[in-house]
Amino acid sequence: MPTSNLGKFIRGFERFRQDYFRGNTELFDKLRHGQDPDALVISCCDSRADPAIITNCAPGDLFVARDVANLVPPYEPDGGHHGVSASVEYAVLCLGVEHIVVLGHSQCGGIGALVDGGVHGAGGGFIGRW
Numbered sequence: 001m002p003t004s005n006l007g008k009f010i011r012g013f014e015r016f017r018q019d020y021f022r023g024n025t026e027l028f029d030k031l032r033h034g035q036d037p038d039a040l041v042i043s044c045c046d047s048r049a050d051p052a053i054i055t056n057c058a059p060g061d062l063f064v065a066r067d068v069a070n071l072v073p074p075y076e077p078d079g080g081h082h083g084v085s086a087s088v089e090y091a092v093l094c095l096g097v098e099h100i101v102v103l104g105h106s107q108c109g110g111i112g113a114l115v116d117g118g119v120h121g122a123g124g125g126f127i128g129r130w
């Protein structure tokens with residue numbers, strides 16, 4: 001990533017703090033005491049598909065788990081590190097969310113690779129198995 005993008009992110013964070021954060025003090029004061037989201041959204045990591053932007057939600061509205069191709073792996077109580085399973089468990093048992101939404105999107109590279117039979121150009125052991 002070019003360093004100019006990092007500058008963009010830092011300036012964006014500064015604008016967020018000065019404008020959005022300071023302009024929504026009531027919301028952020030409430031969120032300091034905890035979260036009570038209405039839904040768990042399992043969405044893709046794709047940079048073009050941000051669940052909060054797509055649904056016009058505010059901080060605190062959604063509990064979001066993101067992975068490549070918004071997949072929900074099978075239940076495997078084997079002691080491994082299962083991020084999506086942990087997210088579902090936490091959202092349901094600890095936060096009491098009312099809805100679970102699996103949010104797909106068009107032009108998903110992960111689903112495209114699944115349909116085409118593999119990830120091209122990625123030789124790692126993680127994405128291929130995923």
Ligand SMILES: [Zn+2]
Nearest residue numbers: 044046108109
């Ligand atoms: Zn995707």
